[in-house]
Amino acid sequence: MSALTTTSATGPAGLAAASAGLAGPAVSTTGLTKRFGHQTAVDHIDLAVPRGGVYGFLGPNGSGKTTTIRMLLGLIGPTAGQHTLLGRPMPGGAGTVLPRVGALIEGPAFHPYLSGRANLRRLDAADRWADPATAGVRVDAALDRVGLLAAAKKRYRAYSLGMRQRLALAATLLVPRELLILDEPTNGLDPQGTREVRTLIAALAADGTTVLLSSHLLSEVEQICTHAGVMHQGRLVAQGPLADLRPAGHRISASTPEPEAAVRILGELGVTDLARDGDEVTGDLGDTPPEKAVAALVHGGVPVRGFTTVRPSLEDLFVSLTGEGFDVSG
Template sequence: MDARSATEAERQDAGAGVIATRGLTKRYRGGQLAVDGLDLTVPAGSVFGFLGPNGSGKTTTIRMLMGLIAPTSGTARVLGSAMPGAARTVLPHIGALIEGPALYGHLSGRDNLLRYDAADPTADPRTRRARAGSALERVGLTAAAGKKAKAYSLGMKQRLGLACALLQPRRLLVLDEPTNGLDPQGMREIRSLVRELASDGTTVFLSSHLLDEIEQVCTHAAVMARGRLIVQGAVADLAAGARGRLTVTTPDTGEAARVLKEQGAGDVVAADDQVTADPPERDLAEVNAALVAAGVRVRGFGVERASLEDAFVALTGEGFDVAG
């Protein structure tokens, strides 16, 4: 892609979104409604977290976006073109890791990458081995490059699948649960790599059921539940939409709990030397003054910053798998 066409592509992405769906719906045979009327917009240059519990419709949505299955109704545009009709022209600009990597177990990690690269009609065979080596290095598999893929651990297979997606520079990278099977150090490395790719201008669409993963690496997010879109927007805005918990540190927890309830606080919980509650709809300075007036020895008073978990619970009334 020359500089002029690259600039034009960036302009189109910024105007319409790298991914844009309208009323996207998938109903499987037997009546199961997997995705229900999805309106999604992924801004260019974002790290977009697609968040929801397992079974919420995330992978089905991604499969429709990549042209692997057709929607029952609605539309999906990726890089400005309608899918699945434009798959042949769109997919060469996308790197993807969906539902785990499909690997040749009898081949080494390096040979798997060479085979994937050879299947790309746009790939220059003269630089194939260099690209494979670079991709292996980026995901931390250089030392295991000669090992057969069938002997790889789940985490190593996940890394190799990601390396396949990184063989060529891409305008869009689509990752479905990219840290699945990785240990904590591996998770940190993949998250760091995602940030690096985004800083280079690649739009990253990252599906996950891990709230902390989305909060750590994503600029924007959408929340799915039972096939429907609950909310989407900048991660900071989503968290700001939920009120944090009020925390009072005091040796007089019983009296503090009583006063907070009188002041309109909800879900009051006392434990050790702290009382937490949902803040009342009034000036918190007045609440603090009421505690002091009641003889409560206030040693700490404040509202913790709301997290994405708080926002999810506020929006859906459900808990969430935070740790995975």
């Protein structure tokens, strides 16, 4: 335990203390814009990722998520606007900020004829901040963390997509990071792997690491994110704490042999968007408590066989904002 306190100065906490702007957002952009020729890929977005948060970055394919992530990391230059990472203006601060940022950008990419371990050794060798004396231990710890230690000696070309994705995650864990920018981290993983990555991200976030996560899996974002932002056609159409973003109120579904009566009674109660499908009646309850709806139905003499309430999901929000299914290109 004493080792922990003495060396924590070089851990994330120590690095955080050493950096300026500790209180500010981990990622902040103002009017960030990227045009490729006539096409505007990213259009004046003001992203704000709070420190310590897990930020879900959502949007259909082609909505500008990856372009934004590339701009955040300094891989491509913005046409207009500024941004800061961990309080430092980019791209000027790249040399001091990026060592504290782990990134997975548009899928894994490694040298195919090197082993997983050799690939990580190479990335570590390129990092001037990483301590060479501990490279071997750290590489193996990172491989172990993503469950790849057994396949460490295998050539990357022999890895499955899920293993490749895990290796890319391991690369972000070579040194302690304050911010992780993960572009589709569960892409290609099996359900077990997806669950493991979710656990891993939760564990990292619990340790104080800020995570910016772009994902296709809305349910997953709902499970692990504290904040979310939704991109649509290059613009950030919604952003905020997850609880604020979700549409309020419940949606109910009642099963009854007398649906007409149920529709009438629920309508009198103020339930909107009522729909009837056989014995099933659905509607938006608004602010009315669900128990009141049940009582009204029973008092009105409607036999109720089943009654369920559904909280609106992020997907509902997403569809309402982007007006399209999730995998449709924008």
